[in-house]
Structure formats: C-alpha cells, structure tokens
Amino acid sequence: MTIRPLLAPLLGLGLLLGARTAPAATPGAFTATYNVSQGGQPMGVATVTLRAAGNGEWIYGKDVKGTGGLAALLGASVTESSRFRWKGDVPEAISYDYQMQAAVKAKQRHLVADWSKNRVTVDEGKGPRSYPTSPGMVERNTLPLALGLALRDGKRQVALPVAVRQEVQVQHFKVTGKENVKVPAGSFAAQRVDRTDADRGFSAWYAPDRYPLPVKLSQHDGGDMVMELVSYRAD
Template sequence: MRRALLLALALFSFPALAAEVKPFSASYTADWKQLPVSGTAERSLKSLGDGRWELSFEASMLVASLTEQSTFRMDGDAFLPLAYRYERSGLGKGKEIEHDFDWNEKQVIGNDRGTPVRIPLNRGMQDKSTYQLALQYDVAAGEQSMSYQVVDGDEIETYDFRVLGEEVVRTKAGLIDAIKVERVRDPTQSSRKTILWFAKDWSHLLVRLHQVETDGKEYQIMLDQGTVDGKAVEGRRD
C-alpha cells in the first residue's frame, strides 16, 4: 500500500521541450478494496523561474500522510533533477529521504532514513518524481516500451514500462480518452502489478492508477478534478 501510494504521485504534464512544459494541478480520490477508508491526494507542477520547475505531491488518509517534492530543470527535452525530498508518517515507521543532484560533480548526495547516500550521477538518471514526467513524454511521443534509471533510496533501480493500448476512463471530470500503460516486472522477483492511464487530450495527465500488491491487496486512485495550463480538465458526458 505504501509503494502504491508513492507511485500514485503521478499528476504531471507532458513536455516536448523545456519551453512547452505546462503547469498543472490535480486532485484525486484513493481507495483500498480491503479497507473502509478513502484518501485524497494533490499534485502540482509550477515554474520557479530561471528554468527550474517544482513538482509537489501531498497525500492524506485516516491513518497516514506523505509529502514529496522534486525540483528539476530542462536541458532540451531532458529532465535534470536537482533536489528530491520525501517524508511519510503514520504507516508503521516514519520515512524521510533527501537527495541533491550535483551535475557539476556528477554525484547524488543525501540520506535515506538517516543513512548517508552518495551515488555517481549520469545523464538520464531520474528521481522518483521526474521519471514519471519522462514516462509521460515517451508515451505521448508514441513509444511502446520505456526504461528509466531511478535513484531509489540508496540504490539505482531500473523501472520498465510498456503501452497496452487505449481505453476510455470514467472520472468525475467526465469520460476521458486515455493511454493504458503497465509497469513491467520480472514475475520471478515480484507479483506486484501496476497499471496507469494517461489522458490523451490533457497533456497526458494521469487520470487513473490501479495496483495489486504482493499480498493481493488492491489500491486505486482516480482523478477528481484538475487544471492544465490554467484550463479545467473536462471529459465527455454520457
């Protein structure tokens, strides 16, 4: 459930070039099939000036809350993470992660739950928020399979995805045409399943995420309302 909530940080827009990155905000409802509780999440992307952007996520439910923030800049069509912060409370032990990306020294410096982190930094590496933006970029560009090197705690993990096709998603904002994407995992290593839906006509904003955990528990988030570049997201009505 914790990993599902973190992956749900997916309220982001598709940028083809740095000048085309669009600010957005979106709110979601979150539900767990096995639990009689619902949660809410907010995600936003805003310009900080000087070519820098800030991607923020906040989620809360009856028993837990988390915040995640990523600062990055664009270099052509490449995302260059600058700083990543994550804090979770209420779900078992608390968790805090700090990563700073030093592109001059080519290293990531920070800490993961108090443990120092120092990792060699190479172009193309992402933090746990910016890879989602890169995913939307590739999906919108027509890619069918994608792979990203992500700084995950004190390690570099490979995140793989593939496009499954197109599907209409029913949200509170209306019926939205979406591209359906699956996280690819080695079934001998993990039975977790993750499916994401990105809005074709709204800068590929995430509109739905469904995850099945290794213990069989199911989690889903669904778009409640959102704006992209100041325009309210509106789907078709029946």
Template sequence: MRTLKLPRTLLAGFALAVFTTAALAAPPTPFTATYQVSRDGEAMGEATITLKSLGHGEYEYSNQIHGTSGLAAMLGANSSDVTRFRWNNDAPETETYNSKVSALKTRQRVMQVNWNAKQVSVNEGKGVTTYAATPGMVDRNTMSLALGLALRAGNQNVTLPVGVKQRVEQQQFKVQGTESIKVPAGSFQAERVTRTDSDKHFDAWYVPKQFPLPVKMAQSDGGDLTLELVRYSSP
C-alpha cells in the same frame, strides 16, 4: 485558467521507439491535479499534485496525500513528496527529492543530486548512501510525469532511469493498448501502460493529448493504491 471538472499520482504511464530521456518533449506547463485515493479497494483520501515553474528551467513538483477516510484518517496518515527538477536536454532531471510519510511514526527520505560531480546521495536517517547519477534521471515521485511527457512525444515503449535508495533503476514501460475508462473527472479513451521489468503490479491509464499525468493509476509497490483523477487545471 482552464479548469476541467467533468458529469487518481501517485505515480504513471504511457512512432514505436525505446525511450530513455523524454527526447523531443516540450517543457511542461504548470498545473494542479486532484485525485481520489483508495487502498485495497477502500477509500483512503485525496492527493493534490502541483507543478510550479521556478524560472530558468527549474520546476517544483509536489504530491500531497491526506488520509480522510477509514483507518488512514484514524491514524492521521499523510504523505508529502516534493521534487525540484531541471529541464535539461528536453527532459526532466531530478535535483532534489524530499519524501515524508506520517502514520503513528514518520519516515523520511532526502535525495540530492550533484550534477557537476554526477553523484546521488540518499539519506533516510540511518546514514548517507551514494551512487553515480545517470543523465535524464528522475525519482519515484516524478516518474509518472516523465512517462506522460514520453507518451505526449509519441513513444510507446519507454525506459526511464529512476533513482531509488541505492542505485538507478532502468524502469521499462509499455503501452498495452487503448481502453475506455471512467473516473470522477469523466470518461476517456486512455492508453494503458504497464511496467514490464518488475513483478510489482503497475498499471496507468493516460490521455496524453490532454494531461501529462495519468487519469488512473494502480500499483502494488507501497500497498495496493489506486488513484483516480477528480479534476485538473492549468493556466
């Protein structure tokens, strides 16, 4: 096993081309990545992201965040996002996605994709919403991995179909340049990627030749969260 621990995702980023379904990407290699998580500049906890191969082109991608500091620790704040996806046409495609957030009360989202019927169903405990599936569709959990695979394939302008509560969003990302960045895992020359189709703040710094996930990610959706890579290991 190769382990990197050098002296956070949730979520992600990013031959000039518009990229839709991670074309030409090789299947991902299983890994475990640990991130330091902060909210509004204050330490919040730790995220552990794992990718496991289930065989026959099936994978499980898990993102577990545990509140270990400040208010997050006092409230017992934790989140669990687990996706099962298939590798299809050189791209990840979501099959099931389960999200659970606990802090005083629990919120849950269950997404299921019936690829034979090309239909998505989403249940947040108040009834089921359905809509048409789009080839190459991922979910908000696996979006950052899909972006990393797109970068590894040499793309700098990326459009990904992302299944959300009531529809598929064609989320657009662009590499803005290369920057020097320092995180707990070390110092890197990283590609900074921003989302260009939304006013929600999203920046991610990737080193695609080394990692399929960002070494740092900052976003406003769901709170001003920042993730910084602490360590990464793969077989």
C-alpha cells in the same frame, strides 16, 4: 500508510524508443487532484502541482491527506517535493524529499543530485548513501510526469533511469493497449501502460493528448492502491 508514486524511469533521451525527432513543449504550471483508495476503500485525496522555481528549475509536488478509513484515523499524510530541470522533455532530478506522517509512524527520504560531481546522495535518517548519476535521471515522484510526456511524444516503449535508494535503476514501460476508463474527471479512451521488467503489479492509464499525468493508476506493491483523476487545471 504507504503511498508510492506511480511508474518508472529513462536513461537519457536516447533510451526513449520510437521517439519523434522534435519533442513538443514542456507543460506549464498546473494543479491536479486525485481520489485515493486502497483495497477498494476510500483512503484520501492527493494534490499534484507543478510550478516554476526560477533559474530554469521547477518544483513538482504531491500531497496526500488521509480522509477515510485507517488513514484518517491515524491522521496519515504524505508529502513529496521534487526540484528538477528540463532536459528536453525529461524532468531531470535535482532533489527529492519524501515525508510520511502518521500517529504511530514517520518516515522520510532526502535525495540530492550533485551534477557538478555526478553523484547522487540519499539519506533516510540512517546515514547517507552515494552513487553515480545518470543523464536524464528522474526519481519516483516525477516518474509519472516523465512517462506521460513520453507518451505524448508518440512513444510506446519507454526506458527511464530512476534514482532509487542504492542506485540508478533503469525501468521499462510499454503501452499494452487502449481501454475506456471512467474516473471523476470524466470518461477517457486511455492508453494503458504496464511496467515490463518487474512484477510489481503496476498499471497506469493516460490520455496524453489531454493531460501529462495519468487519469488513473493502480499499484499493488505495498497494497492495492488506486488513484483516479478528479480535476486538472493549468495555473
């Protein structure tokens, strides 16, 4: 089972286009749940959390449990955990851990940003790779959060520097319209966001005046995966 996070990243605050001069406050702790489907079939449940870790750092986690179809049969699960610090309203990466477990396959990734040396190290079990950091850099797990906060601040085009396997990749997103979206959490007049610099089949729908996370996202890279918001609470 491939569970890829949602959306793409920001080369510092200067690359946020159409920004307000004074960003609003960053979100406090929360818990959100999503239904996950693939190819139109129920696949699992995702729980997304944000909590303070002390010393000005935060932990953003995503746990996906396979509850339907092949994912349930294989006992598949995906756990992602990000540690970051706020740079303005951008969750600047400190570390990221990814683990996928299933009966027939396991996969992991460990990423660390050493800001004292301005180096990122990525290890997927085949030896570490290293490359330079970039100010305001996020990673794939915190990407949807960074994008949601940019939309909340009134931006309609966003460029985010994202730490991937071999480099920091600047990814570009744009609000492409408003659409009415119905998910288990309710009905929303949502802003649709699409990635504009790559044909990845990615779309996300946000209600940025309500939540910093998407109410729905659809991604076709690695399978027709859809996540729909079930609940959101401030902790």
